[in-house]
Amino acid sequence: MSVKQRLLAAGVTLLHEQGLAALTQPRIAKAAGVSQSHLTYYFPTRNELLLAIAEQSVNDALTRQLGSPEADPAQALAAAMRFLPRVRMLLGLVAAADQEPSLREAVSRLVDHVRQSIAQLLSHLGYAPEAPQVLVFHAAIVGLAVMNLGRQSPQSEAELAVGLRQLLALLPHPTAPGSPAP
Amino acid sequence: MSVKQRLLAAGVTLLHEQGLAALTQPRIAKAAGVSQSHLTYYFPTRNELLLAIAEQSVNDALTRQLGSPEADPAQALAAAMRFLPRVRMLLGLVAAADQEPSLREAVSRLVDHVRQSIAQLLSHLGYAPEAPQVLVFHAAIVGLAVMNLGRQSPQSEAELAVGLRQLLALLPHPTAPGSPAP
DNA sequence: ATACTGTTTGGTAACTCTACCAAGATTTGG
DNA sequence: CCAAATCTTGGTAGAGTTACCAAACAGTAT
Numbered sequence: 083m084s085v086k087q088r089l090l091a092a093g094v095t096l097l098h099e100q101g102l103a104a105l106t107q108p109r110i111a112k113a114a115g116v117s118q119s120h121l122t123y124y125f126p127t128r129n130e131l132l133l134a135i136a137e138q139s140v141n142d143a144l145t146r147q148l149g150s151p152e153a154d155p156a157q158a159l160a161a162a163m164r165f166l167p168r169v170r171m172l173l174g175l176v177a178a179a180d181q182e183p184s185l186r187e188a189v190s191r192l193v194d195h196v197r198q199s200i201a202q203l204l205s206h207l208g209y210a211p212e213a214p215q216v217l218v219f220h221a222a223i224v225g226l227a228v229m230n231l232g233r234q235s236p237q238s239e240a241e242l243a244v245g246l247r248q249l250l251a252l253l254p255h256p257t258a259p260g261s262p263a264p
Numbered sequence: 265m266s267v268k269q270r271l272l273a274a275g276v277t278l279l280h281e282q283g284l285a286a287l288t289q290p291r292i293a294k295a296a297g298v299s300q301s302h303l304t305y306y307f308p309t310r311n312e313l314l315l316a317i318a319e320q321s322v323n324d325a326l327t328r329q330l331g332s333p334e335a336d337p338a339q340a341l342a343a344a345m346r347f348l349p350r351v352r353m354l355l356g357l358v359a360a361a362d363q364e365p366s367l368r369e370a371v372s373r374l375v376d377h378v379r380q381s382i383a384q385l386l387s388h389l390g391y392a393p394e395a396p397q398v399l400v401f402h403a404a405i406v407g408l409a410v411m412n413l414g415r416q417s418p419q420s421e422a423e424l425a426v427g428l429r430q431l432l433a434l435l436p437h438p439t440a441p442g443s444p445a446p
Numbered sequence: 447a448t449a450c451t452g453t454t455t456g457g458t459a460a461c462t463c464t465a466c467c468a469a470g471a472t473t474t475g476g
Numbered sequence: 477c478c479a480a481a482t483c484t485t486g487g488t489a490g491a492g493t494t495a496c497c498a499a500a501c502a503g504t505a506t
């Protein structure tokens with residue numbers, strides 16, 4: 083494993099576990115087992131580092147998400163919302179992109195990919211939603227996950243399940259697999 | 265206006281315009297026109313300061329939101345999603361609460377209040393949604409706003425309008441249609 | 447061997463941030 | 477009017493951060 087990969091892996095882990103504020107050069111370098119000054123050899127500025135970590139994190143999440151054919155897609159969605167490290171990572175990404183316009187393209191790609199996999203998941207469930215429905219489905223999942231991260235209470239946990247159930251109820255017939263859309 | 269109020273107002277402004285990372289004692293003190301050391305007189309620790317600013321910000325947003333009987337509630341919702349300073353503030357609050365459990369109660373109160381006002385807005389529109397529908401409505405609005413903050417692109421702006429329209433279409437018929445569909 | 451290229455390290459300058467302290471300035475209560 | 481409480485400031489210790497630099501190191505081609 084190259085030093086560069088070790089650095090990126092350490093950065094992703096840090097971003098997952100402690101959020102954007104903990105993503106500093108000394109901590110990443112220490113976690114990767116190299117000197118801090120050596121990190122700047124690979125990533126001269128903090129923005130380059132952040133961009134590389136963001137893309138790595140995005141790729142990780144997508145391959146993990148797309149690479150696993152879930153037994154129950156609805157369960158997979160629920161688990162994804164409950165998985166705080168990823169929500170934390172995404173929140174950090176959004177906050178960083180808000181302040182650093184060069185990151186927004188990466189965020190856009192991530193949003194598109196996630197939405198595509200949500201559409202795929204829904205079609206596996208027997209739904210055939212149109213684009214606007216996938217949009218609100220995606221948005222609602224993001225919103226539920228964010229509101230859970232900020233509260234981390236029994237109530238917010240419960241809302242994840244209730245919200246998901248309600249979302250599925252809003253879509254066209256669940257019991258008719260392969261049902262065509264108008 | 266007392267010094268304490270000036271400090272809180274400056275903190276809210278900073279949180280709105282530059283996000284959580286910019287919320288430091290020196291900057292708030294400078295914006296409020298007092299010495300930095302004096303800030304610690306009122307707020308000995310950073311967490312106390314952050315909590316006070318968060319609650320002030322929450323109260324501001326709610327009173328402004330609830331205090332104005334909007335001509336068109338749907339327009340108000342669209343405007344709220346597009347208002348980046350508030351989204352930025354909420355994102356910072358969530359991130360802070362994620363790392364600082366003592367903030368989560370304030371976030372919970374905020375979430376409840378916002379959801380209540382959304383329900384009120386929807387009933388003004390002629391809808392009579394049940395609780396789970398308000399939940400997904402709220403979640404979708406949060407998600408749309410967050411995804412827009414992280415991209416700030418023409419596409420994300422467009423999704424705000426499309427998503428809102430789709431959300432309203434998912435709810436039961438308006439019993440008193442005040443405005444014809446565009 | 448020698449020169450060249452890329453890797454790695456320790457050290458550090460310059461900056462920012464939080465928290466504290468001693469000492470004035472101002473207001474308030476008796 | 478005076479004393480006590482409250483407010484306010486400059487200064488600073490100590491920790492953390494980014495970014496840079498000179499120098500040691502390793503491999504590879506000449």
